[in-house]
Amino acid sequence: MSFFVIVWSIWIHRNNIVFHGKRMGIVQVIDLIKIRIVSWVKAKWLEIGISQSDIARSLPTVSIPDKLAKVRRIVSWSKPPRGTVKFNVDGSSLGKPGFVNIGGILRDHLGHVKFWFSKSIGTADSNYIEILAIREAFLLFWSLP
Numbered sequence: 001m002s003f004f005v006i007v008w009s010i011w012i013h014r015n016n017i018v019f020h021g022k023r024m025g026i027v028q029v030i031d032l033i034k035i036r037i038v039s040w041v042k043a044k045w046l047e048i049g050i051s052q053s054d055i056a057r058s059l060p061t062v063s064i065p066d067k068l069a070k071v072r073r074i075v076s077w078s079k080p081p082r083g084t085v086k087f088n089v090d091g092s093s094l095g096k097p098g099f100v101n102i103g104g105i106l107r108d109h110l111g112h113v114k115f116w117f118s119k120s121i122g123t124a125d126s127n128y129i130e131i132l133a134i135r136e137a138f139l140l141f142w143s144l145p
Helices: 002-020 026-044 052-057 126-143
Strands: 085-095 098-108 113-124
Touching: 002 026, 085 113, 085 126, 098 126, 113 126
Parallel strands: none
Antiparallel strands: 085 098, 098 113
16 A cells, blocks of 8 residues: 555655646655555555554554454364255345345255355345345245246
């Protein structure tokens, strides 16, 4: 991110010289770069509990990850009891509301895939599409021979 802030700041400074005849010293340009970096960091990572002045003071030493550490949990699939099947479904949304897709997979007690589906729905709310995925699984299951 810092690279883009630096390039953008130099580009703006260059345009101010060319189009407006405004010149700044290198120290002023560097200060503007620091201010922009701090502003962008605070805008991107709102949940960082560091003040803007602390970020500015420690810019040479601070490192901010591209993504904040997320807690990941491992989810494993468990087989259904012998003689039964299990339908797993999910829905995903790009936004709320946003473009949505649903999908599901039907497996037997050995984990063998018996049926699967994937379908684009259009635009909907993410909570609603979870219900649509379950509904679709029921409809398809009852239509199987």
